[in-house]
Amino acid sequence: MKCVLAFALFASMLACVPASEKxxxxxxxxxxxxxxxxxxxxxxxxxxxxxxxxxxxxxxxxVSACHATEGGGSGYDGTGEYYLWNAEQREEIFVRALxxxxxxxxxxxxxxxxxxxxxxxxxxxxxxxVSDEDxxxxxxxxxxxxxxxxxxxxxxxxxxxxxRAEKAGRVVTFDIAFGxxxxxxxxxxxxxxxxxxxxxxxxxxxxxERLLTDQHDGSRLRFDPIANAxxxxxxRVTVAELAAAPAIPGTDENTDGGRTDDRLGSLDRAxxxxxxxxxxxxxLVSR
Numbered sequence: 452m453k454c455v456l457a458f459a460l461f462a463s464m465l466a467c468v469p470a471s472e473k474x475x476x477x478x479x480x481x482x483x484x485x486x487x488x489x490x491x492x493x494x495x496x497x498x499x500x501x502x503x504x505x506x507x508x509x510x511x512x513x514v515s516a517c518h519a520t521e522g523g524g525s526g527y528d529g530t531g532e533y534y535l536w537n538a539e540q541r542e543e544i545f546v547r548a549l550x551x552x553x554x555x556x557x558x559x560x561x562x563x564x565x566x567x568x569x570x571x572x573x574x575x576x577x578x579x580x581v582s583d584e585d586x587x588x589x590x591x592x593x594x595x596x597x598x599x600x601x602x603x604x605x606x607x608x609x610x611x612x613x614x615r616a617e618k619a620g621r622v623v624t625f626d627i628a629f630g631x632x633x634x635x636x637x638x639x640x641x642x643x644x645x646x647x648x649x650x651x652x653x654x655x656x657x658x659x660e661r662l663l664t665d666q667h668d669g670s671r672l673r674f675d676p677i678a679n680a681x682x683x684x685x686x687r688v689t690v691a692e693l694a695a696a697p698a699i700p701g702t703d704e705n706t707d708g709g710r711t712d713d714r715l716g717s718l719d720r721a722x723x724x725x726x727x728x729x730x731x732x733x734x735l736v737s738r
Contacts, residue, residue, distance in 0.1 A: 475550065475551075476550075476551045476647035476648070477548050477549060477550060477551065477645075477647065477648075478549055478551055478645040478646050478647055478648060478649050478650065478651065479545045479546060479547045479548070479549060479645070479649070479650045479651070480516060480545055480546060480549055480554055480556050480643045480645050480650070480651045480652070481514050481516075481543065481544050481545025481546055481556050481558070481650075481651075481652055482514065482543070482544050482545065482556065482558050482639075482641070482652055482653055482654065482655035483541060483542070483543050483544075483652045483653070483654060483655065484536070484538075484540070484541055484542050484543075484544065484654075484655050484656075484657050485541065485654050485655065485656050485657065485738050486538050486539055486540070486541065486657045487656065487657060487658040487659070487660060489503075489505050489658070489659050489660040490505065490508055490538040490539055490657045490658065490659050491539045492504060492505060492506065492539055495660070495672070497616075497663060497672040497673055497674045498671055498672055498673055499673050499674060499675045500618050500619075501616045501617065501618045501623075501674035501675070501678070502616065502617050502618065503614065503615070503616045503663065503672075503674055504614070504615050504616075505538075505612060505613070505614055505659050506613040506614065506615055507537075507585070507611065507612065507613035507626075508537070508538035508539065508610070508611070508612050508613075508657075508659045509535065509536070509537055509538065509581055509585050509589075509610070509611040510535070510536060510538055510560060510609065510610055510611075510657065510734070510735075511533060511534065511535045511560065511561065511562065511563075511576065511589055511607070511608065511609050511610075512533070512534055512544065512558050512559060512560050512561060512609070512735065513531055513532070513533050513534075513558070513559060513561035514531055514532050514534060514544050514545060514546055514556065514557070514558045515530070515531035515546065515556070515557050516530060516531065516546040516549055516554055516555065516556050516557070517554065517555045517557075518549070518550055518552070518553070518554050518555075530546055530547070530548065530549070531546055532544070532545070532546055532547070532577055533561070533563065533575055533576040533577060534576070534577045534579065535576050535577065535578045535579065535581050535586060535589060536578075536579040536580070536581060537579075537580065537581060538657045538659060538734075540579070540580070542579050543650070543652055544558065544577075544655075545650060545652060549645045550645065551645050551646060551647050552644065552645060553642065553643075553644055553645075554642070554643055554644070554645045555640060555641070555642055555643075556640070556641055556643055556653070557638045557639065557640045557641075558638060558639050558655055558735060559638030559639070559735070560609035560610055560731075560732060560734070560735060561609055562589075562593065562606035562607040562608055562609045562630050563575075563576065563589075563606070563607045564606060564607075565591075565592060565606065565607055573589075573590050573607075576589070585611060588608060588611055588628050589607050589608050589611070589628070590607060591607065592606075592607065592630070593606065593607060593608040593609075593628050593629060593630025594608070594627050594628045594629070594630075594690050595627065595628075595629055595630060595690055595694075595724055595728055596630055606630050607630060608628035608629060608630040609629065609630055609731075609732075610628070610629045610630075610731045610734065611627075611628045611629075612625075612626075612627060612629070612659060612662065612731075613625075613626045614626075614662075616674050616677075616678065618674075618678070621678075621686075622686050623674075623677065623678045623681055623686055623687075623688060624686060624687050624688070625677065625687065625688040625689075625693075627690060627693075627727075629727070629728050629731040638735070639655055639735050639736065639737050641653045641737070653738075654737075654738035655735060655736075655737075655738065656735065656736040656737065656738045657734060657735060657736075658734055658735075658736055659734050660672060661730050661731075661733050661734050661736075662727055662730050662731060662734070663677075663730075664730065665699065676696065676699060676723055676726075677693070677723070677727075679696065680692045680693050680695070680696035680723055682695065682696075690724060693722065693723045693724035693727065694721050694722050694723070694724040694725075695721075695722055696722050696723035696724075697722055697723060698721070698722050698723055698725055698726045699723065699726045
């Protein structure tokens with residue numbers, strides 16, 4: 452239904468072109484999301500014996516496109532869309548008004564810039580059935596940027612997760628809107644053929660389990676490091692506790708394309724918090 456309404460609007464805009472002008476054929480392209488079992492809220496058991504459930508996963512991503520150019524290269528079309536949606540849902544996120552033919556599409560978790568006047572870009576985000584309460588959290592500085600609460604020069608969140616884990620009668624939760632991985636989030640790219648007056652989409656995986664995965668192949672899911680960060684034993688792990696807990700060294704989530712990124716090294720983004728932030732930037736995957 453959303454796509455029908457979008458294309459109805461697109462068609463009405465094209466109808467305004469004077470009859471003397473021959474309009475270029477255009478279409479739309481992007482992704483349809485495929486949530487993992489964890490994203491759908493199904494409980495799973497980690498290697499270290501925790502039963503974990505993602506009670507809420509909300510994402511904000513920017514979808515952009517590049518067109519093929521003469522000589523076999525590609526160029527950014529200058530167009531794109533911000534989307535905000537619940538990970539448990541299967542959604543279509545795409546770019547409109549693209550030239551017909553070969554095209555590359557990209558999706559990456561991305562926040563909106565918060566300037567001196569708070570932010571003028573929030574109204575550009577396409578909200579797909581996200582509650583007002585959750586959407587509001589994407590209009591302020593992310594939880595892992597607590598040192599910069601004034602907001603100037605910061606990014607809003609890109610990923611909100613609410614997690615509950617249980618082991619031997621012990622319950623541990625955390626509720627965090629991540630945003631500091633804006634520089635290291637890995638986008639998902641795909642090649643498509645744009646068709647006139649049609650929407651072309653390819654699959655995009657949403658795997659929040661990667662927050663708990665030591666290896667990118669998903670072979671080791673561990674919750675003990677997060678549970679151990681609960682220094683006051685109240686069952687709720689905070690941003691401050693994650694920052695104070697030791698980072699997990701030596702695995703791929705601590706690098707960006709094979710090199711360590713030091714831009715997550717401030718006080719509020721240290722320790723285990725930095726590890727989780729880097730992992731969070733990789734919850735979108737190719738299918």
